Amino acid sequence: LDNCTVHLGKDVEALIKAAGARLIYLPPYSPDFSPIENCWSKIKTRLRAIGAKTYVDLKEAIDKAFDEVSIEDLLGWFTHCCYCTSPD
Incomplete structure (x- = not known):
């Protein structure tokens, strides 16, 4: 754990x-070396920006926020956290 x-x-x-x-x-x-922390930061930022007020809107906002996480984001976060991202 x-x-x-x-x-x-x-x-x-x-x-x-x-x-x-x-x-x-x-x-x-350190959370600075955990790519998931960067991912959650982006998702929470998007959710705050959308500002959903109902359950239905929140569910749609969550789906949209997750859809906005790109492969480039993931590679960048892993690189930023000092994980090797090259195929070699």
Whole structure:
């Protein structure tokens, strides 16, 4: 698990152990090196700009925001986070 606050609760630990699994936390890391953080930032920015006021509008806005994430965005975020993106 990552170190998200909701993952640190005793209930989470108890449920995982009850399922017979072992709990292993990842070491702390900077969100600056996580491409998904960049992706969520773009999606949330688009959602705020659209400003949906109803459930139906929000669902459409979410679909539109995800559709606006391009392959170029993904490659850029991985490169920015120091992941190799070359085919070699």
